[in-house]
Amino acid sequence: MMTTNIDQLTEQYPLVKELIELKEIAWFNPSITNLEEGLPYVGLGAENIQDASERLKRFAPYLAKAFPETAKTGGIIESEVVSISAMQDVIEREYSTKIQGRLLLKKDSHLPISGSIKARGGIYEVLTHAEKLAMEAGLLTESDDYSKLFNEEFRDFFKQFSVAVGSTGNLGMSIGIMSAKLGFSVSVHMSADAREWKKNKLRSHGVNVVEYEQDYGVAVAQGRKEAENDPTCFFIDDENSQTLFLGYSVAGERLKKQFDEKGILVDAQHPLFVYLPCGVGGGPGGVAFGLKMAFGDNVHCIFSEPTHSPCMVLGVHTGLHDEISVQDIGIDNITAADGLAVGRASGFVGRAMERLLDGYFTVTDERMYRLLGQLSESEDIQLEPSALAGMVGPVVVTNDGDYRKRMQFDDTIMSKATHLVWATGGGMVPEAEMSSYLEKSGL
Numbered sequence: 180m181m182t183t184n185i186d187q188l189t190e191q192y193p194l195v196k197e198l199i200e201l202k203e204i205a206w207f208n209p210s211i212t213n214l215e216e217g218l219p220y221v222g223l224g225a226e227n228i229q230d231a232s233e234r235l236k237r238f239a240p241y242l243a244k245a246f247p248e249t250a251k252t253g254g255i256i257e258s259e260v261v262s263i264s265a266m267q268d269v270i271e272r273e274y275s276t277k278i279q280g281r282l283l284l285k286k287d288s289h290l291p292i293s294g295s296i297k298a299r300g301g302i303y304e305v306l307t308h309a310e311k312l313a314m315e316a317g318l319l320t321e322s323d324d325y326s327k328l329f330n331e332e333f334r335d336f337f338k339q340f341s342v343a344v345g346s347t348g349n350l351g352m353s354i355g356i357m358s359a360k361l362g363f364s365v366s367v368h369m370s371a372d373a374r375e376w377k378k379n380k381l382r383s384h385g386v387n388v389v390e391y392e393q394d395y396g397v398a399v400a401q402g403r404k405e406a407e408n409d410p411t412c413f414f415i416d417d418e419n420s421q422t423l424f425l426g427y428s429v430a431g432e433r434l435k436k437q438f439d440e441k442g443i444l445v446d447a448q449h450p451l452f453v454y455l456p457c458g459v460g461g462g463p464g465g466v467a468f469g470l471k472m473a474f475g476d477n478v479h480c481i482f483s484e485p486t487h488s489p490c491m492v493l494g495v496h497t498g499l500h501d502e503i504s505v506q507d508i509g510i511d512n513i514t515a516a517d518g519l520a521v522g523r524a525s526g527f528v529g530r531a532m533e534r535l536l537d538g539y540f541t542v543t544d545e546r547m548y549r550l551l552g553q554l555s556e557s558e559d560i561q562l563e564p565s566a567l568a569g570m571v572g573p574v575v576v577t578n579d580g581d582y583r584k585r586m587q588f589d590d591t592i593m594s595k596a597t598h599l600v601w602a603t604g605g606g607m608v609p610e611a612e613m614s615s616y617l618e619k620s621g622l
């Protein structure tokens with residue numbers, strides 16, 4: 180984007196001025212449509228999710244062997260949904276706002292293997308690639324028991340190939356650990372904000388960690404470049420990958436099953452609000468797509484970003500998508516929420532999903548830290564800062580009278596609502612690191 184256009188941009192979009200001032204904003208998109216109208220723009224459908232779901236089932240026997248912590252769920256990587264009513268009380272008091280309906284937490288923070296939402300998309304894309312290579316070589320067919328992949332012969336086969344990815348940390352963890360386990364030689368290109376312990380953990384799994392002094396965008400670009408020079412190297416493209424997106428989307432049908440088991444009803448009289456922390460957009464976008472396909476128009480997905488990295492709301496609100504970065508409008512993209520430190524949104528997610536996403540809001544790092552401490556005190560659940568980005572979502576929705584009026588969410592309906600905060604990471608944060616997070620909460 181031409182830098183001279185900032186004045187014009189803020190004139191046309193006053194919200195951009197507030198973003199530049201690092202204010203906490205909320206924007207509920209008036210141009211959303213129903214699923215039927217919005218779906219064609221996604222370019223993917225139920226059959227693609229089904230395909231991903233079946234692939235994950237084929238790999239389940241392998242995962243149960245390769246990662247014994249997944250054996251109790253039969254090799255299916257899934258997280259719990261828990262009620263956080265004590266936290267609901269804390270939020271109501273802190274924000275002097277009654278949250279109608281119930282507050283739940285989706286603990287992707289505690290997903291096995293990599294302890295974040297990236298255990299969905301990242302692992303799925305590595306498995307998809309491995310399956311393709313093994314099938315092309317005539318070593319595997321769909322009807323095989325995939326636990327046979329847990330074997331030196333297969334590791335030797337995959338050793339001929341490499342995998343590369345650029346990451347702020349968690350995607351690198353998922354892709355690095357999964358690729359190394361299969362036998363691939365794998366390079367993770369880490370942005371400056373990536374935590375030291377994540378790099379060390381990866382090195383302990385035999386992953387080649389390449390460090391950068393710059394942000395996520397540069398790490399991804401370098402990873403892409405390196406892979407281009409090596410025909411055996413597969414680059415996982417967090418900014419554009421539909422495979423990653425589909426890996427995340429399987430969460431929709433899984434959540435629906437969990438809700439059915441718990442007797443949680445979602446329909447027009449019982450809306451479901453889901454609050455998703457957003458970085459480049461693939462994780463929350465893919466999950467939102469899966470949720471829409473599972474719950475239809477009765478689920479309302481709302482993205483949350485740090486005030487210092489509001490790339491998705493900037494891209495969608497201005498219609499410029501990946502043609503504008505937060506740096507273009509003078510924002511530094513420096514945040515403690517490392518999974519969310521992304522300056523430029525995915526080129527595909529915003530365009531594909533904007534009609535199906537109810538809204539967006541931003542939060543300060545300070546607020547994420549405080550919520551982190553409050554959740555730890557009230558529920559004894561410890562998360563990384565990024566994972567708290569969605570926690571004020573119910574307050575944002577409750578206080579936005581225009582949005583609720585437009586959507587006809589009156590008190591009767593809101594009193595039967597379910598608010599689901601998607602906790603995206605934190606389960607593997609070392610104790611010392613967690614203590615320093617808790618200290619920063621100021622509680």
Ligand SMILES: *Cc1c(COP(=O)(O)O)cnc(C)c1O
Nearest residue numbers: 349458459460461462518603604
């Ligand atoms: C990656 C990540 C997100 C957001 O996912 P994107 O695909 O980057 O939008 C949210 N929270 C955590 C902890 C993450 O690691």
